[in-house]
């Protein structure tokens with residue numbers, strides 16, 4: 001396994017594992033019981049550098065890239081996926097939108113604090129009408145009034161919205177202009193009235209790191225917080241979601257590995273008719289299926305990440321990696337529950353709720369069907385998945401050190 005990535009990424013992996021084993025895993029059940037967002041742990045994860053791999057040192061990142069970010073995401077999720085739930089908001093989508101499309105002032109003001117875990121991020125695209133066609137279902141309006149935009153409407157499934165200090169939110173400035181009518185805003189819900197986040201009760205998901213319905217009632221956003229120009233929002237967010245896809249795929253891989261580790265341990269311990277159940281061939285068949293799919297998913301996720309690091313076309317391979325890893329997570333969670341028998345349904349064992357996270361990764365940040373459409377349309381020659389490669393006008397965090405070495409201080 002170690003030879004799948006360079007030594008420096010192995011060191012980051014070890015550091016994530018130490019942090020999770022000593023700081024997070026022993027506390028997470030109590031945090032869940034209290035239902036309190038673990039701000040101090042996010043701050044410590046930020047200070048340890050776990051959120052900065054996609055960004056240059058000038059904004060507090062490490063510049064280590066997508067493979068490093070994928071490995072961090074995978075290991076966070078493998079140790080405790082509940083804590084990993086805020087990873088993309090801190091380390092990918094939210095700061096990515098701001099870094100790629102923001103002014104230098106916006107980047108300097110917001111990105112270093114997100115990467116440091118000092119502020120909590122959010123990325124709110126989806127609306128109640130449906131996420132797969134986020135553009136067609138977007139009804140939230142932003143109307144300019146002097147130095148402010150006034151936002152009205154509702155968003156759905158906005159993760160961490162009940163905690164966020166600095167988020168990116170999409171709204172229509174021109175409802176008749178298709179994707180050119182969507183604008184991205186940096187929102188600060190704690191500073192301005194009119195933003196209400198209501199956590200949604202979810203089966204098997206964290207009660208401390210939550211997803212929300214959001215209601216915007218004359219919510220004010222200063223004009224200086226617009227990201228890019230009016231009408232650029234959809235391009236900004238699509239690029240960020242593509243960048244975040246590999247870290248979501250890595251999270252799914254982490255969940256699959258957690259299921260596998262627990263199933264192997266339990267199969268060796270659980271005695272039936274005088275022998276460990278691991279000796280039964282049908283249990284071995286499940287373990288073998290899990291192992292084979294996990295190894296395949298890992299190669300796909302790392303390959304997608306490596307291509308992203310090299311600046312190669314990667315939308316198609318990232319979609320394949322996300323699709324495969326989320327399928328693997330679902331299969332591994334299902335098989336792990338079977339290995340555990342009745343105990344697989346008891347909340348005392350994490351396989352009982354890992355299944356909900358596996359289901360989430362099948363849906364979140366582009367459903368399995370949406371990934372399959374992209375993969376199949378590319379294969380059939382209807383739409384090239386990587387047709388936008390190299391055409392962006394936005395900043396590239398891999399190469400762009402826009403603000404000089406002092407910005408993060």
Ligand SMILES: Cc1cc2nc3c(=O)[nH]c(=O)nc-3n(C[C@H](O)[C@H](O)[C@H](O)COP(=O)(O)OP(=O)(O)OC[C@H]3O[C@@H](n4cnc5c(N)ncnc54)[C@H](O)[C@@H]3O)c2cc1C
Nearest residue numbers: 123124125126130131132157158159211364365366367369
């Ligand atoms: C826990 C959680 C956290 C989330 N966090 C965020 C967040 O932080 N920010 C954010 O913006 N969004 C977030 N989401 C939203 C997530 O991205 C959406 O749920 C996802 O995009 C799917 O949208 P939907 O749930 O409205 O399903 P729909 O779009 O209504 O789709 C329903 C079903 O129809 C299928 N389908 C849709 N179109 C097609 C088609 N053309 N062909 C075949 N099948 C199709 C889908 O695959 C799906 O199975 C989160 C969701 C969850 C559950």
